[in-house]
Amino acid sequence: MPVPVTGEQLAVLNGQGPLDAALGYAALGWPVFPVAPVDLGTGRCGCKKGAACEEPGKHPLVHWTQRATTDARQLRDWWHWQPHANVGVATGQASGLVVVDIDPHHEGDLTRKALEAAGHAFPPTLTARTRSGGWHLFYLAPEGRRVANTTGSLAGVGSTPGIDVRGDRGYIIVAPSVRPTSPDPATGAPRFGRYQWVASDDALAGAPGWAVVGRPREPVTGRPAPSPASAPEKRAAAALGAEVRRVRSAGEGERNVVLFQAAANLFEICNTGWLDEAQVRAELTEAGLAAGLSASEISGTLRAQWHRKQGVVRPGWPARGGPGPRPARGPLPGRRAGLGEGGYGR
Numbered sequence: 001m002p003v004p005v006t007g008e009q010l011a012v013l014n015g016q017g018p019l020d021a022a023l024g025y026a027a028l029g030w031p032v033f034p035v036a037p038v039d040l041g042t043g044r045c046g047c048k049k050g051a052a053c054e055e056p057g058k059h060p061l062v063h064w065t066q067r068a069t070t071d072a073r074q075l076r077d078w079w080h081w082q083p084h085a086n087v088g089v090a091t092g093q094a095s096g097l098v099v100v101d102i103d104p105h106h107e108g109d110l111t112r113k114a115l116e117a118a119g120h121a122f123p124p125t126l127t128a129r130t131r132s133g134g135w136h137l138f139y140l141a142p143e144g145r146r147v148a149n150t151t152g153s154l155a156g157v158g159s160t161p162g163i164d165v166r167g168d169r170g171y172i173i174v175a176p177s178v179r180p181t182s183p184d185p186a187t188g189a190p191r192f193g194r195y196q197w198v199a200s201d202d203a204l205a206g207a208p209g210w211a212v213v214g215r216p217r218e219p220v221t222g223r224p225a226p227s228p229a230s231a232p233e234k235r236a237a238a239a240l241g242a243e244v245r246r247v248r249s250a251g252e253g254e255r256n257v258v259l260f261q262a263a264a265n266l267f268e269i270c271n272t273g274w275l276d277e278a279q280v281r282a283e284l285t286e287a288g289l290a291a292g293l294s295a296s297e298i299s300g301t302l303r304a305q306w307h308r309k310q311g312v313v314r315p316g317w318p319a320r321g322g323p324g325p326r327p328a329r330g331p332l333p334g335r336r337a338g339l340g341e342g343g344y345g346r
C-alpha cells in the first residue's frame with residue numbers, strides 16, 4: 001500500500017536529479033528501476049540499440065519485473081552506474097498503482113470525452129504530464145484483483161484509442177525523466193520533453209472500475225494445498241515457455257513473423273481460459289524487446305493478433321471451466337477501432 005502523498009508534494013521531485021527522485025519514490029513504497037537515458041546533444045538512446053532505438057529513453061536497463069526495488073542502496077548503485085538514467089516505476093501488484101495513460105497524439109483526449117460521456121469517470125488523482133503533452137493518471141490498485149495492461153482497448157469498454165492502462169507486470173516512466181519529442185521542424189535539432197508532476201491537492205484516488213478489468217487474484221492465504229497442475233495447465237505453461245523462447249532467439253529477418261505466430265498461438269489458448277492474456281502480453285513484450293523489436297512494433301503486432309483471434313479457440317484444447325471464450329469487443333459508439341497505433345507511455 002503506497003504512502004499517502006499529494007501532487008503538490010510530488011511536484012518537488014520535478015526539479016530533482018534522477019537519483020534523488022528515485023529515492024523519493026522509494027520512500028513512498030513505489031518500487032523503481034533505471035531506464036535508458038537519452039543524450040541531450042544527439043537524442044540518442046542509452047540502450048543497446050543506441051541511435052537505431054525507436055523509443056529513446058524508455059527501455060529498462062535491468063529486468064524490472066524482478067528487480068524494481070525500494071532499497072536505497074541498490075538505487076544508489078544503479079544511478080552511480082548511470083547517473084542520468086530515467087526513472088521507471090513498476091505498476092500493479094508491485095506498487096499498488098494503476099496508471100491510466102492518455103496520449104492526445106493518438107486521440108486519447110477524444111477517447112476520454114467519449115468514455116466520460118458513457119459514464120466512465122476519471123476521478124481526480126495524482127497526475128503527471130508526459131514528455132509529449134499527455135497525461136498519466138495514477139490510481140490505487142484494487143485489492144485482490146489482477147489488473148491487466150491494456151493498449152488501445154479494454155474488456156467491457158471496447159476500443160480506447162490513445163488510452164492505455166498499466167497494471168500488473170507493467171511500468172511507467174516518471175518525473176524528472178526526459179525523452180525526445182519531435183525534432184525542430186526548421187533545424188532538425190532534437191527536442192526534449194520532461195515528465196512532470198502536476199502540483200495539486202489531489203491524492204491517490206481509487207482506480208475507476210472501468211480501468212481495472214483483470215480477473216480476481218487467487219487469495220494468498222487460506223488457500224488449499226496446491227493441487228497437481230492439470231494436463232492442459234501444464235501444456236499451456238509449456239506452450240508459453242516455448243513461444244517466448246522462440247521469440248527471444250529469433251533473428252533480425254524473422255523476429256516479427258515469429259512474434260506474430262507466437263501471439264496467434266497463445267491468444268487462441270487464452271481464449272480457452274488456460275492462459276492469462278495479460279501474462280502472455282507481458283512475456284511476449286519482454287521477449288520481443290530482447291529480440292530487438294521496438295515496443296511500438298510489438299504492441300502493434302499483439303493488438304492486431306488479439307483482434308484477429310477474438311473468440312478463436314485453439315483446436316484440441318478443452319474450454320476451462322469459467323469464462324470460456326471471450327466475446328468480441330465492439331468499438332465505443334462513434335469511435336474507430338484502435339488498430340495499429342504505437343506503444344504506451346509516450
Ligand SMILES: [Zn+2]
Pocket residue numbers: 036045046047048049050053054055056057058059
Ligand atoms: Zn532504447
